Amino acid sequence: MTDIGLIAIGAGLAIGLAALATALAQAKIGAAAVGAILEKPESLGTVLILLVIPETLVIFGFTVAILILFTLR
């Protein structure tokens, strides 16, 4: 396999695994968030924060993927 291929796989894994981790975390938070909003609608703001916190992971994954593609190529 060429170096380019390995770089592409590395970049793909960086964002793919990060996205998977975000999805797992958001699934659990999302389920709890719906329950919380039903019980207490005014908690929307707080719940929104909790829900989007794991998204940092995928952003980092995306950034790492870009860095892999642009610095190693």
Add this chain to the structure above:
Amino acid sequence: MIEPMAKVRLVSPRNLMDGVTAILHEAGILHIESAPSEARQIPLRPQVMDEPARQRQAELERFREELRRLLLLLPELPSRERIRQERAGPPELTEGAMKRLVHLVRQVGTRVDYLSARLKACEDELALLAKYEKALEALAPFLRLIQESEELDHLGLTLEVKEQEDHLLTLLREMMAKVTDNRYELFHTRLDERSLAVLLVFPKICSARVRGLLWEEGINELRLPASVSDKPLGQALRIILKKKVELPLRAARYRDELMDVARNWRQDLIRYQRAVVQRLEEIEAASLFYQTEMASFIYGWVPRHAFSALSARIGKEFGGKVVVEACPLGREEWGAVPVVLQNPRFLRPFETLTRLIALPRYGSIDPTPYLAIFFPLFYGMILGDIGYGLLLIIATAVVRRRFGDQPLVRDLSIVFFVASGAAVLFGFLFGELFGELGEHLGLHPLLNRMEAFIPLLYLSVGVGTFHVSLGIGLGVLWAWRQREWHECLAKIGGLLLVLSFVCLIASLAGLLPRGWAPWGVISLLLSFAMILVFGGARGAMELHNLVNVLSYLRLMGIGVASAALAFAANKLGGMVGNVLLAIVIGGTLHAINFAFALLSPTIQSLRLHYVEFFENFFAPGGKPYKPFRRGADS
């Protein structure tokens, strides 16, 4: 900003309290404090109602419920008549007015109850008849064919057709032939796809046997309304059809009469209802007052700028008999002070975004002005497309036009007008109009998002550094205001940490002169020392700000994803040879991207504020300002 508040104490002779309460109620600016700290220091006891006052309250509560009931029963007036009648205010509840109220409630109540009961009876009967309507209308032609006779009985059935229709009717015929010795007639017609209406005519002497057999077979006879259940089927049908014509006319007459009553009395009832509710609010507020043998005390909060006007008004009404004074307000009491956000008019819509998370505590920093600057900036950076920005402006205008009477929609529409304007401006910077279509139309990107990833990465980190540093700076200010010197110095250490770390990385990456790197290291070590010395274990939280800075990479990440989706929409559209199909495919994908564009930049921009920016200075938990004023509850 958070409106400065004055802590107010009113002292009045007990016999003037009703007048003072009425003035305060009308002024509508005093937030009554139910548990003032002074009440614990001076021997004050909560005001207790005497027996006549309690009876008066109970009487007014009864009237409030009765008026509410009557107003629910009376129809609304057409808006033009309502506006004409609404000019008069609520009457003073003097003894004379109370007598008029009793008379009014009795007189109007009796009439309204009578008419409403009649109307309801008509409507109930009509609803009941509607249930029989289908079956009886289906059977009516057969009943007209049959000559009425003392010797004959009629029976209506509705049958559910589960199997073949012919099979069911054959079974019924066989059964009737057996029971009546072939002396019967059977008429049938379809009601709908699943049911049949059947009329059986047979000698009266067979009635008991026929009905018994049908019951045994589980076939239900068509039950008539109670008012005609004792009549023969044919006669019952004629009565029902007559009622069907009469009842709507009768109901319309009762409605007209109710409307006449509403025209004559509804506005009077509303005026009295307001007067009663206001009086009850005053009585209920009095339970938050305090008293000694001779004097009553009211504690509360008013906006500082309104204090002198309130004081002057009370002075004018009661001379020197009622004292209004501003009490000293210590920092330890800030948690109890109600909060009013008071920003310039153009910033006020952004208060909605602050309130979405929480009201800031009194004395802390109101983040609204910063939200008004950075929310549109971040939104624009993420969306960054002239086409989507313009579409969003149009969508916002449509929503505002349709639902603009709701304050929340009005405020959010302003927020989105500004945010989508920023998206258009960034669209020019990125040269994007529905993706790269802008380039084909002559737009030249200053920063191409599909290529310049690394410059975008630097830009995002730079914006993040500034925003987080601003947040820490505001945290320093908040700690200073609270006289928390250690926290203040730890925060300064945190600020130094972020700036020196970013400078160090930038100089190592060649973005800043290499010679800055050693100074960066020294500054970094100094910031660590400050954080550990002044912040202790809690100071370790300051390190989190480094992660917070990196979190701003989402400005680039989500933005590039949005641009890539637009690019894909154009590319896929361009791959098909047919122009119409290309428009359909491209348009659909752009519509999907636009839906994302509504949601994702909003959530991400809010998150950057609520999590990364607010973390350093925002003190939630402000008590909402609820002044004692007329109709506050309604």
